[in-house]
Amino acid sequence: MNNNKLLLLGDEAIAQGAIDGGLSGIYAYPGTPSTEIMEYVQGSKQAAELNIHRQWSTNEKTAMEAAIGMSYAGKRAMVCFKHVGLNVAADAFINASITGINGGLIVVSADDPSMHSSQNEQDSRFYGKFSMIPILEPSNQQEAYDMAYFGFELSEKLNVPVLMRITTRMAHSRAGVQRREVKPQNQLRLPSDPRQFVLLPSIARKNYKKLLVSQSAMELESEKSAYNQLIPGTDKSLGIITTGIAYNYLIENFPNHKCPYPVLKVCQYPIPRKQVTELYNDCEKLLIIEEGYPIVEEMIKGFLNIGKTIHGRLDGTLPRDGELNPNIVAKALGLPVTEGEPMPVVVKNRPPSLCPGCGHRDVYEDLNEAMKEYGTGRVFSDIGCYTLGALPPFNAINSCVDMGASITMAKGAADAGLVPAVAVIGDSTFTHSGMTGLLDAVIENSPITVIISDNSTTGMTGGQHSSATGRIVEICKGIGVHPDHIRVVTPLKKNHEENVKIIKEELAYHGVSVIIPQRECIQTFARRKKAEKKKSNE
Amino acid sequence: MKNDIIVAGVGGQGILSIAAAIGLAAVNSNLYIKQSEVHGMSQRGGDVQSHFRISDKPIASDLIPAGKADMIISVEPMEGLRYLPFLAPTGWLVTNVTPFNNIPDYPNIDDILSEIKAVKNHIAIDADAIAKEAGSTKASNIVMLGAASLFLDIPFERIEEGIRQLFGKKGNDVIQLNLKALRLGREFSKKNR
Ligand SMILES: Cc1ncc(C[n+]2csc(CCOP(=O)(O)OP(=O)(O)O)c2C)c(N)n1
Ligand code: SF4
Numbered sequence: 001m002n003n004n005k006l007l008l009l010g011d012e013a014i015a016q017g018a019i020d021g022g023l024s025g026i027y028a029y030p031g032t033p034s035t036e037i038m039e040y041v042q043g044s045k046q047a048a049e050l051n052i053h054r055q056w057s058t059n060e061k062t063a064m065e066a067a068i069g070m071s072y073a074g075k076r077a078m079v080c081f082k083h084v085g086l087n088v089a090a091d092a093f094i095n096a097s098i099t100g101i102n103g104g105l106i107v108v109s110a111d112d113p114s115m116h117s118s119q120n121e122q123d124s125r126f127y128g129k130f131s132m133i134p135i136l137e138p139s140n141q142q143e144a145y146d147m148a149y150f151g152f153e154l155s156e157k158l159n160v161p162v163l164m165r166i167t168t169r170m171a172h173s174r175a176g177v178q179r180r181e182v183k184p185q186n187q188l189r190l191p192s193d194p195r196q197f198v199l200l201p202s203i204a205r206k207n208y209k210k211l212l213v214s215q216s217a218m219e220l221e222s223e224k225s226a227y228n229q230l231i232p233g234t235d236k237s238l239g240i241i242t243t244g245i246a247y248n249y250l251i252e253n254f255p256n257h258k259c260p261y262p263v264l265k266v267c268q269y270p271i272p273r274k275q276v277t278e279l280y281n282d283c284e285k286l287l288i289i290e291e292g293y294p295i296v297e298e299m300i301k302g303f304l305n306i307g308k309t310i311h312g313r314l315d316g317t318l319p320r321d322g323e324l325n326p327n328i329v330a331k332a333l334g335l336p337v338t339e340g341e342p343m344p345v346v347v348k349n350r351p352p353s354l355c356p357g358c359g360h361r362d363v364y365e366d367l368n369e370a371m372k373e374y375g376t377g378r379v380f381s382d383i384g385c386y387t388l389g390a391l392p393p394f395n396a397i398n399s400c401v402d403m404g405a406s407i408t409m410a411k412g413a414a415d416a417g418l419v420p421a422v423a424v425i426g427d428s429t430f431t432h433s434g435m436t437g438l439l440d441a442v443i444e445n446s447p448i449t450v451i452i453s454d455n456s457t458t459g460m461t462g463g464q465h466s467s468a469t470g471r472i473v474e475i476c477k478g479i480g481v482h483p484d485h486i487r488v489v490t491p492l493k494k495n496h497e498e499n500v501k502i503i504k505e506e507l508a509y510h511g512v513s514v515i516i517p518q519r520e521c522i523q524t525f526a527r528r529k530k531a532e533k534k535k536s537n538e
Numbered sequence: 539m540k541n542d543i544i545v546a547g548v549g550g551q552g553i554l555s556i557a558a559a560i561g562l563a564a565v566n567s568n569l570y571i572k573q574s575e576v577h578g579m580s581q582r583g584g585d586v587q588s589h590f591r592i593s594d595k596p597i598a599s600d601l602i603p604a605g606k607a608d609m610i611i612s613v614e615p616m617e618g619l620r621y622l623p624f625l626a627p628t629g630w631l632v633t634n635v636t637p638f639n640n641i642p643d644y645p646n647i648d649d650i651l652s653e654i655k656a657v658k659n660h661i662a663i664d665a666d667a668i669a670k671e672a673g674s675t676k677a678s679n680i681v682m683l684g685a686a687s688l689f690l691d692i693p694f695e696r697i698e699e700g701i702r703q704l705f706g707k708k709g710n711d712v713i714q715l716n717l718k719a720l721r722l723g724r725e726f727s728k729k730n731r
Contacts (some may be wrong), residue, residue: 172575330603339627
């Protein structure tokens with residue numbers, strides 16, 4: 001490997017590619033496996049010197065909208081989040097393909113097949129197709145860099161945002177990356193049509209027609225793209241289409257990475273019609289290997305499935321769910337599969353758990369005690385480290401659906417007569433999308449008790465700055481929670497009895513109460529102390 | 539040349555420092571690398587692993603195929619066994635013997651040790667004790683790396699160089715301590731292979 005290459009995670013390669021490609025601002029909300037893109041830009045000296053905007057946003061929707069604003073002003077912007085973040089940003093995202101862009105705009109959505117750290121394994125490529133924009137899906141770290149670097153120009157050329165879709169293994173795997181020359185940022189420049197971004201129906205209809213017309217240009221870009229390659233093979237009994245990193249799992253199975261079958265390696269969408277047709281005509285049947293949902297497979301198979309045989313995830317040649325690996329692909333090809341010794345039975349599962357000394361632990365001990373008189377099944381929770389309260393020894397919560405849902409689900413259950421209903425939510429999740437639900441509850445004075453377990457950080461994703469820090473009490477007051485029912489406590493063993501008493505009081509109150517246990521995440525605390533020590537040593 | 543390595547441990551044990559040191563050594567040797575890491579949920583005290591691939595030719599998959607790993611380096615005895623399905627018949631299991639017990643049903647350590655001994659090529663090392671001898675239990679991961687270094691196709695000097703780079707900012711004392719830990723680990727493997 002060339003020595004002047006950088007050893008980068010896929011996430012970091014995207015960040016460096018964007019910086020070198022003329023980025024002016026990155027907007028993001030943390031979420032595995034996307035978090036390291038923003039973190040890399042925040043740690044980059046080059047980004048600081050170039051004065052690139054690089055602060056976390058409060059949620060994915062605010063991130064997406066701020067990026068559209070930067071694009072409106074003529075500059076290049078990037079938005080990053082995990083796949084479910086795109087659900088939150090979807091309204092802005094879909095409409096951005098109707099407004100079109102001014103400065104280049106790249107949206108990075110990181111999918112998590114096999115759900116290593118997620119509640120589902122949805123495939124972001126559906127969103128790209130839905131909003132009718134090009135999708136870039138790198139198969140290696142160099143492509144990740146290049147796609148971010150050239151993606152702004154593609155976006156500007158086609159006048160739409162470009163979606164970059166990665167999956168966990170791409171995001172969190174390191175390899176050597178060769179950088180390119182740094183491009184200057186765009187100048188501040190208003191859109192030439194002052195009404196381009198005004199989606200009144202009459203304008204939106206015109207813009208939408210333009211988007212429809214540009215579909216053929218997008219297809220042409222895909223057919224010309226160096227990321228889409230038709231690789232010849234001698235054995236035409238089978239033709240293979242791979243998307244993104246699936247290509248690597250395929251060629252891993254052949255000596256010198258030479259596949260005997262013709263392969264179409266797709267890394268840019270819409271899928272290139274010309275090459276797909278050529279492969280289809282040339283081969284007896286097709287195998288589609290995709291990391292994610294069988295999207296390309298469904299498209300090629302069609303509803304009636306009356307053409308040649310198409311193998312893939314839909315007919316069981318590959319598993320319908322979960323991420324791929326070289327062995328799964330070997331099985332699909334009928335190749336011999338290697339296996340080591342089985343895992344000895346003595347090996348036990350080791351699920352993740354709350355850190356020893358974590359404040360959420362005390363919150364659940366207090367809450368479980370206070371709930372004894374009401375019984376189980378009343379605690380709605382949310383997404384964060386505190387979700388681990390669902391596991392033993394706490395078994396304290398009954399739901400985790402999507403960010404912010406604890407408060408609104410508790411309200412809905414209370415509306416149905418489950419009184420008292422409790423919500424447990426983290427500080428970052430509260431400002432992400434708990435605040436609006438709290439307003440709903442305040443308006444009806446719903447009998448719910450909301451516990452905002454405030455550890456002054458976004459813990460689960462590694463301790464990023466939380467927009468909530470230092471603001472929760474004022475926010476709750478501003479939303480209209482009665483100050484008598486906003487109770488700040490410190491979750492420590494020595495306060496157990498006092499805290500149980502306070503929770504019991506609020507459970508008995510027939511209206512909205514908010515309890516805020518406040519104690520810094522011990523991991524964030526340790527990191528902060530270390531950084532402070534380092535600073536004082538300098 | 540090809541070394542496919544699984545580095546295993548428990549979230550919070552810092553297995554990525556082992557991977558980082560090998561990574562630097564491999565880069566300095568002009569080799570290709572792919573290293574898949576675990577970030578996110580399981581870092582909270584769950585089982586974590588890193589797939590580390592080094593080769594003098596381009597590498598395709600980020601993940602090592604089952605039954606093909608040349609080595610498992612585990613900083614925790616039960617965790618190394620978890621990845622036996624990945625180990626090639628000729629591969630080495632290099633594992634620490636000090637348990638990290640954060641689950642209610644952690645097995646009897648003797649049962650774990652006898653499973654380790656049943657693996658044809660294994661090194662079972664008390665990395666914590668050796669790290670203490672080197673000057674700090676914090677260096678136990680580097681002891682593990684030293685023990686594993688004997689089975690890597692990278693010159694030992696390159697790994698030492700990697701350690702110097704990795705701890706460069708922390709001053710000479712820390713570098714020397716870790717170099718000592720590295721060498722003690724390697725010595726142990728030489729004597730016990
Ligand atoms: C829409 C969406 N965005 C991001 C995430 C990733 N995510 C999961 S938990 C979490 C942070 C929660 O922070 P906080 O509420 O403060 O709780 P803590 O982990 O600190 O206890 C994030 C960002 C997600 N699951 N869904
Ligand atoms: S990272 Fe922080 S919030 Fe999460 S479990 Fe550990 S101490 Fe608790």
